[in-house]
Amino acid sequence: MKLIGPFKQIIPMTGLTVKGAIKDEELVIIENGGILIDGDRIHTVGKFNDLFTKAKSSHAEIQELSSDHTCLPGFVDAHTHICFAGSRANDYALRNSGKTYLEISKAGGGIWDTVTQTRKAPKELLVKGVVKRAKRHLANGVTTIEVKSGYGLSIHEELKMLIAIKEADSILPIDLIPTCLAAHMVPKDFEGTPAGYLEEITNELLPKLLKEKLTSRVDAFIEEGAFTPSLIEPYFNMAKELGFDITVHADQFSTGGSEVAIKHKAISADHLEASTTKEINLLAKSDVIAIALPGASIGLGCAFTPARKILDAGGSLAIASDHNPGSAPMGDLLTQAAILGTFQKLSNAEVLAGITHRAAAALKLSDRGQLNEGYLADLCIFHTADYKEILYNQGNFKPCMVWKKGELVYDK
Ligand code: NIG
């Protein structure tokens, strides 16, 4: 057993609903608290002095903090594309000189450019890239990262990506949650119809993913230039029949995707920058978790996801980085979540829930996102006496320590 503390504040993110607005006053704050850890799990969260006596008598290792610290659950980044090769710095420059994301994509840049680079890269290079980027996320307090494939776009190359993600996961102290995004766009070199491509993926890739335990999650990009709702329908039906969980890139530039997400009982609908009142209300009534991706809004210079309206309508909101080489190259969840909070008028509680408790729900992970008995001992620790300092500094205040499954894995 280990005891860590005393913390000036522990923000356990407990007792919160998954849906709807949250006021800061609703946040539980434990003052002068401690966390008793048993193996990879939290044994008790309570007052440090009480736990100290208990720890002493059971000969627990005690990590005493001598200055003011605040502890939150390790952050969960529920949507990234950090497995890729190459750079799209040129796309970025083109966009900033007036070309749109879709124009660049139609001219052969965009996602297809990264597909070309990623296909050329040996698997080992992809593993290295994932590890390097994941470590950057760890320094932001992220202890769980969802990682999508989607730059392979053939059976062989999608498998290569998902195996690279699995290998990176085995090297890293933090958890990677893989997702198959073979339906990112129709590969330009596929000799057949878009429906034929999806059929091939359904018949030849999805069963292999289950057999090799590479992922149980399937994503698709519903958009002009990618897949229409009607094209994706049989693909999602089959994926669900095989037991996959569904998540959707929805309403990024035009609507349609969120309705697909609701219809197929997706766990999450991500992006939603173009969602109108109609989509917001439908999402709020459903169990689909909306995931805002402020990194894509910042990367593309586009509107933010209407996070305030989603929460006020009673919807659930997680926030993720979407870290990818094209639309979201920054890859800094804390900064992006803080900025979304400023532009969308979100409370500290709503932003923090969006990267902890609600982000874990968006990945169907019920063992993290809160500091509570039996949960994973994933801790994100800041050198401050007041948790409000964290978002106030708009990302320019990073954690000083991160613990994963009961071990110190980052110490600044
Ligand atoms: O989430 N929208 C589609 N997919 C990614 C971007 C991928 C890319 O541009 O490489 C996204 O923004």
Ligand code: FE
């Ligand atoms: Fe994405």
